[in-house]
Amino acid sequence: MSKSVGNFSPSRAGIAPTSCDLLTDERPHADAEMTRVLKTSPLRTAADPTNGMITFWRHEPLHDVVKPMADHVVMAFPAEPVQFQRRDGKVIVNAMTRPGTVTVIPAGSSSRWDIHQPLSVVQLYLPQATLGRVAQEAGTNSASELLERTAHPDPVTSRLLLSAADTLEGSAAIDALFRHQLMDLLATRLLAAHCGLPTTFRPVTGGLGPKVLARAIERLRADSDADLSLTALASDAGLSRFHFCRAFKESTGLSPHAWLRQHRLEQAMNMLRNTDMSVVAIAVELGYSSQAAFAAAFKKLTGETPSDWRRRAR
Numbered sequence: 001m002s003k004s005v006g007n008f009s010p011s012r013a014g015i016a017p018t019s020c021d022l023l024t025d026e027r028p029h030a031d032a033e034m035t036r037v038l039k040t041s042p043l044r045t046a047a048d049p050t051n052g053m054i055t056f057w058r059h060e061p062l063h064d065v066v067k068p069m070a071d072h073v074v075m076a077f078p079a080e081p082v083q084f085q086r087r088d089g090k091v092i093v094n095a096m097t098r099p100g101t102v103t104v105i106p107a108g109s110s111s112r113w114d115i116h117q118p119l120s121v122v123q124l125y126l127p128q129a130t131l132g133r134v135a136q137e138a139g140t141n142s143a144s145e146l147l148e149r150t151a152h153p154d155p156v157t158s159r160l161l162l163s164a165a166d167t168l169e170g171s172a173a174i175d176a177l178f179r180h181q182l183m184d185l186l187a188t189r190l191l192a193a194h195c196g197l198p199t200t201f202r203p204v205t206g207g208l209g210p211k212v213l214a215r216a217i218e219r220l221r222a223d224s225d226a227d228l229s230l231t232a233l234a235s236d237a238g239l240s241r242f243h244f245c246r247a248f249k250e251s252t253g254l255s256p257h258a259w260l261r262q263h264r265l266e267q268a269m270n271m272l273r274n275t276d277m278s279v280v281a282i283a284v285e286l287g288y289s290s291q292a293a294f295a296a297a298f299k300k301l302t303g304e305t306p307s308d309w310r311r312r313a314r
Contacts, residue, residue: 027067027068027069027070027107027108028067028069028070029069029070029071029125030053030069030070030071030072030073030123030125031053031055031125033066033067033069034055034057034066034073034123034125037062037064037066037113038057038059038062039059039060040057040058040059040060042055042056042057043056043057043058044056046164046175046179046182047179048176048179048180048182048183050127050129050130051127051130051133051180051183051184052124052125052126052127052130052183052186052187053124053125054122054123054124054125054161054164054179054182055122055123055125056120056121056122056123056164057119057120057121057122057123058118058119058120059118059119059121060118061115061116061117061118062113062114062115062119063113063114063115064112064113065110065111065112065113066105066110066111066112066113067110068107068108068109068110069105069107069108070107070127070128071107071125071126071127071128072104072105072106072107072124072125072126072127072128072131072146072190073104073105073123073124073125073126074102074103074104074105074123074124074126074157074161074186074190075102075103075104075105075121075122075123075124076099076101076102076121076122076157076158076161076162077097077098077099077101077119077120077121077122077158078099078120078121078122078162079099079120080097080117080119080120081096081097081098082096082097082115082116082117082118082119083095083096083116083117084096084097084113084114084115084116084119085113085114086103086111086112086113086150087111087112087113087114088109088110088111088112088148093150093151095150095151096151097119097121097151098151099158099162100153100154100155100158100159101151101152101153101154101158102149102151102152102154102157102158102161103149103150103151103152104146104147104148104149104152104190104194105148106145106146106147106148107128107146109148122161122162122164124161124186126183126186126187126190130183130187131146131187131190131191133187134184134187134188134191134242135187135191137240137241137242137243138188138191138242140191145195145196146190146194146195147194147195147196149194152194154193154194156189156193157186157189157190157193157194160182160185160186160189161186163182164179164182170288170289170290170292170293170294170296170297171264171286171287171288171289171293171294171297172287172289173228173260173287174257174260174261174264174297176228176229177228177229177230177256177257177260178257180229180230180231180241181230181245181255181256181257184230184241184242184245188242206247206250207247207248207250207251207252208237208244208247208248208250208251212237212238213248213251213252215236215237216233216236216237216244216248216256217259219232219233219236220233220256220259220260220263221263228260230244230245230256233248233256244256261297261301264286264287265298265301265302267286268282268286268294268298268306269309269313271285272306272309272310272313273310273313273314279291279294279295279306279307282294282306283295294306
């Protein structure tokens with residue numbers, strides 16, 4: 001997801017603009033502002049175009065002001081504890097990055113950061129439009145406005161966000177579907193745990209009708225360049241993304257991402273057992289970016305490399 005930095009309003013009589021002076025469309029998007037502040041590029045990026053973006057950074061010590069952004073930013077910390085200070089006006093918070101905690105920068109807020117050591121961090125950039133969409137689809141009564149948090153204990157959100165760095169498998173279709181589901185899961189979690197008002201969700205009951213389920217599975221099974229995005233699957237079923245995921249899992253016992261990953265594994269096993277295709281050719285046939293990516297994904301699910309599994313299965 002590529003976004004450009006918007007122009008700031010001119011200062012008035014030499015006074016720097018505050019977050020209130022900046023219209024939403026004038027604020028920089030989070031990816032641009034974080035690149036400016038961290039003075040490096042992310043090591044990995046996972047984007048669900050228009051719905052959000054997850055980036056994994058390793059950056060040097062930081063002493064700078066993060067300007068008001070158009071997106072909400074949520075941070076989780078995978079590794080070493082690092083002390084930092086966050087200053088917002090007269091409010092100063094001294095904290096420690098720890099696994100199982102999250103830090104939230106709501107869209108439009110600004111603060112000074114002082115981080116004295118190199119830091120690894122996974123960041124979610126979530127547009128307000130995505131948070132509002134998920135709130136509407138989920139039937140929540142929340143106003144979908146996030147609270148500012150600093151090193152706040154929340155192992156559920158932290159685990160969801162950190163999973164983005166470990167779950168991508170090198171298959172464009174599987175990875176895209178995973179990102180789409182993860183964005184909606186994270187938005188749902190933020191609505192439940194980091195909004196100012198108590199949040200209740202309309203209960204979702206019942207699965208997909210037989211014809212709708214068959215059509216969704218036919219699309220997921222397609223070997224062509226069919227659109228396997230969560231948006232396309234939900235639209236074809238006549239449902240929102242939120243309700244499609246829950247209804248599909250009710251019907252199959254698996255999320256759309258998990259179902260597609262299992263289907264591709266079964267295809268791989270059939271090819272390894274019943275053909276003489278090379279592992280490289282199978283990886284290409286199933287849409288993996290490389291033999292190494294296919295082998296890593298296969299071993300994650302089976303505990304064996306494709307070659308070892310083939311020798312044992314024949």
